[in-house]
Amino acid sequence: MRRRRLRPAIIALAVIASLLAPGTVTAPAAVAAPTGGKKVIANLFEWNWPSVAAECTGTLGPKGYGYVQVSPPQEHVRGNQWWVAYQPVSYRIESRKGTREQFRSMVSTCQAAGVKVIVDAVVNHMSGQTNGGTGWAGSSYQHHVYPGIYQAQDFHYCGRNGTNDIVNYLDRYEVQNCELVNLADLKTGSEYVRSRLAAYLNDLLSLGVDGFRLDASKHMPAADIADILRRLNRPAYVVQEVIHGAGEPIRPEEYTGNGDVHEFRYGKDLARVFRSERLAYLRNFGEGWGHLPSSVASVFVDNHDTQRDDGGVLTYRDRGIYALANAFMLAWPYGSPTVMSSYTITNRDAGPPSDGGNRTLNTTCYSGWECEHRWPVIANMVGFRNATEGAGVSNWYDNGYQHIAFSRTGRGFITINDEDFPITGRSYQTGLPAGRYCDVIHGTFTNGTCTGPIITVDANGWFAATVPAHDAIALHQNARLP
Ligand code: ARE
Ligand code: CA
Numbered sequence: 301m302r303r304r305r306l307r308p309a310i311i312a313l314a315v316i317a318s319l320l321a322p323g324t325v326t327a328p329a330a331v332a333a334p335t336g337g338k339k340v341i342a343n344l345f346e347w348n349w350p351s352v353a354a355e356c357t358g359t360l361g362p363k364g365y366g367y368v369q370v371s372p373p374q375e376h377v378r379g380n381q382w383w384v385a386y387q388p389v390s391y392r393i394e395s396r397k398g399t400r401e402q403f404r405s406m407v408s409t410c411q412a413a414g415v416k417v418i419v420d421a422v423v424n425h426m427s428g429q430t431n432g433g434t435g436w437a438g439s440s441y442q443h444h445v446y447p448g449i450y451q452a453q454d455f456h457y458c459g460r461n462g463t464n465d466i467v468n469y470l471d472r473y474e475v476q477n478c479e480l481v482n483l484a485d486l487k488t489g490s491e492y493v494r495s496r497l498a499a500y501l502n503d504l505l506s507l508g509v510d511g512f513r514l515d516a517s518k519h520m521p522a523a524d525i526a527d528i529l530r531r532l533n534r535p536a537y538v539v540q541e542v543i544h545g546a547g548e549p550i551r552p553e554e555y556t557g558n559g560d561v562h563e564f565r566y567g568k569d570l571a572r573v574f575r576s577e578r579l580a581y582l583r584n585f586g587e588g589w590g591h592l593p594s595s596v597a598s599v600f601v602d603n604h605d606t607q608r609d610d611g612g613v614l615t616y617r618d619r620g621i622y623a624l625a626n627a628f629m630l631a632w633p634y635g636s637p638t639v640m641s642s643y644t645i646t647n648r649d650a651g652p653p654s655d656g657g658n659r660t661l662n663t664t665c666y667s668g669w670e671c672e673h674r675w676p677v678i679a680n681m682v683g684f685r686n687a688t689e690g691a692g693v694s695n696w697y698d699n700g701y702q703h704i705a706f707s708r709t710g711r712g713f714i715t716i717n718d719e720d721f722p723i724t725g726r727s728y729q730t731g732l733p734a735g736r737y738c739d740v741i742h743g744t745f746t747n748g749t750c751t752g753p754i755i756t757v758d759a760n761g762w763f764a765a766t767v768p769a770h771d772a773i774a775l776h777q778n779a780r781l782p
Contacts, residue, residue, distance in 0.1 A: 337366075337689050338364055339367070339636055339685070339689070340366055341366070341598075341636070341638040341639070342355075342360055342367070342673040343369040343604070343638050344368055344370060344663075345604045345642055346371050346651070347370065348396075348398050348659075349405070349406040350406070351662045351663040352406050353406040353409040356410035356413040356415045359673070359674055359679070360673070361414045361415050362413075363679045363683065364682045364683050364686045365682055366415065366686075367416045367418050367511070367537075368410055368415050369418040369419075370406075370417065370420065371385050372385040372395070372420045372422050372515070373395055374388045374395065374500070375388065375394050375395060375437040375439055376395055377433060377435060377436070378434065378658070379651075379658070382650070382652060384651070385420075385422075386483075387427040387483065388427065389426065389446060390437070390439040391499075395437075396436060396660045397660050403507060404507045404508065407507055407508040408508060417508070417510050418509070418510060418511040418513055418537060419513070420513045421504070421512040421513065421515060422516070423486070423488070423515065423520070424480065424486060424517075424519045424520050425484055425485050425516065426450065426455075426483065427483065428443075428479075428481060428482040428483040428484070429441075429443055443484055449496065454487055454492065454493050455487060456478070456486070458474060458477045458478035458479070458485075464478055464482075465478055465479050465481070466478040466479065466481075466519075469545055469548050470547060470548060471549075472549045472550055475519060475548075476518075476519055476520060476550070480519050489521070494524070494527055495531065497528050498528050498532065501531075501536075512536060512537070513539050513540075514538065517540035517542050517555060517561075518541070518543060518550050522554045522555045522557065525540065529558060538559030538560065539559060539561065539598045540560070543562070552592055556592065556593070559596075560597065561596055561598065562598045562600075563592045563597040564606070566586075566591060566597070566599040566635065567599070567603075567606060567614075568612055568613060569585070569589060569591075570582075570625055571601075571612050571613045571625070572612065574614060574621055574625055574718065575614075578702060579701070579703070579704045579718050580698035580699070582632070583698065585632060585634060586635065591635075594633070594634045594635055597635035597636065598636050599629060599635035599636065599637055599638070600637065600639070601615075601625045601629060601640065603638070603640060604642070607642060607645065609648070615640075615642070620770055620771075621770065623677040624771075626672070626675075626677070626678045627681045627716065627741065627774065630681035630682060630684060631684060631688070631712070631714045632693075632706075633688070633693060639672060639682070640672055640673075680741070680774075681741075681774065683740065683776065684774055684779075687711055687778040688712040688776060688777075691710060692708070692709045693706050693707070693708065693709070694706070695728075695731050697715075699719075702719040703716070707729075707731040709731060710731060710733075711732075712777065713728065713730035713731070713775050714772060714773070714774040715767055716772040717767040717771055718770055720770070722766055724766045726764065727762050727764040728762065728763055728765070730761050731761050732757050732761055732775060732777070734759045734761075735757055736756050736757075737754065737755045737756075737757060737775035737780050738755075738779040739754070740752075740774050740775070741773055741774045742773075745778075745779035748782050749781070754781060757775070
């Protein structure tokens with residue numbers, strides 16, 4: 301048995317934490333959460349632009365993803381590690397992932413497929429190269445000089461602890477004015493730096509992008525970010541990376557006035573539930589656990605950092621359990637979900653499949669690339685999310701352990717069985733209109749037909765079925781047979 305542990309103490313702590321949370325989280329988001337019926341984001345981490353474009357047309361659009369998040373597009377330091385993308389040396393849209401023209405073309409192709417584009421924007425810092433060098437597109441730079449862009453006076457030099465690096469995350473000043481792992485820290489309080497960063501973001505808007513993931517947001521005061529966002533030429537979706545750290549003075553809640561904020565506790569808590577606790581505890585997952593207000597929370601099972609550095613979270617390596625965790629995320633109406641899509645990780649630093657010049661190769665799903673967003677369970681649950689957007693939860697059921705079920709009132713129903721044994725001889729109240737529904741966990745619904753099992757819901761909203769061990773059944777109104 302993988303799990304049989306009680307956690308009343310943790311529940312109590314979560315309740316206390318939510319009671320103690322500052323009452324300052326109610327300011328309306330300046331930039332709304334993703335709008336429209338299609339809100340699910342696919343994070344095509346480190347995909348090159350032609351491959352992103354092809355995926356928008358071939359998979360993301362048809363499967364109902366509303367957004368694609370792409371890796372940083374600006375010129376970066378040279379090297380084959382994935383994280384070179386997080387060391388800008390200029391704002392030319394020219395990287396291992398492609399040229400400006402390829403980027404522009406990708407954005408319009410995605411939009412034509414009904415998929416909006418969110419760009420990972422690195423605005424807290426420039427490179428971490430103490431000795432300087434030449435960037436991907438040929439720009440030469442020094443650690444604190446980027447000719448024509450930034451000069452020495454545009455950076456912070458905190459000089460604490462005999463270093464410019466952040467040492468103590470419990471010190472607000474240090475976190476925002478010292479260097480994150482030696483990355484030259486921009487003076488985001490200065491007029492010039494703010495206008496230069498806004499010019500970069502506006503350039504991306506001119507190329508058609510719809511939103512930004514603001515990297516390392518914790519390392520910039522929320523007011524600095526607000527000032528930069530006020531300079532944007534048109535509204536854009538914004539999600540900020542502020543990792544909740546126990547006891548840290550800088551809290552994710554400070555940033556909700558600027559837009560959404562990544563809720564890092566979500567993936568960690570969900571992994572703990574699946575690995576060693578009980579799915580039954582998920583009945584109030586989200587705000588009930590002290591997480592951010594649902595309307596400003598951006599959630600994911602894992603992201604590109606946690607899948608490498610946080611052994612606790614579930615990742616593609618967990619296969620079926622990972623699919624079930626994503627199915628839960630997509631079915632449960634908390635926050636705005638992002639589905640991670642990874643390349644196969646051979647070691648922490650290794651970049652994506654690339655040619656001899658470190659140019660990222662076209663994506664080949666299931667060969668060097670995991671393509672979690674294409675896994676049938678996950679991709680079909682995006683349709684479930686779209687079909688149930690806005691509906692509440694009803695008919696919650698749990699067996700006290702690893703078997704749960706709930707409806708998205710009037711529109712969908714899911715039951716997840718993560719027991720080590722099948723659940724047989726049970727009936728489920730779905731609250732759905734009578735009819736024949738495609739079980740989208742095991743089948744795909746296209747042109748009125750289902751490639752998998754069909755579930756018949758009776759006139760009173762019930763159906764009977766066996767749920768195999770570590771499996772699920774999901775029905776929704778848009779996958780109902782004529
Ligand atoms: C690389 C090398 C370093 C080298 C540096 C400069 O690994 O050794 O000093 O280059 O040459 C990514 C990689 C880094 C990489 C960096 C630049 O992860 O390894 O450094 O790119 O190439 C904190 C931040 C959070 C940040 C995480 C990683 O608060 O913002 O650290 N996440 C984002 C991205 C990363 C990216 C960066 C920021 C930098 O998602 O992918 O780094 O652009 C507690 C705290 C957290 C803290 C966490 C880890 O949980 O609460 O705030 O996160 O610890 O320290
Ligand atoms: Ca900073």
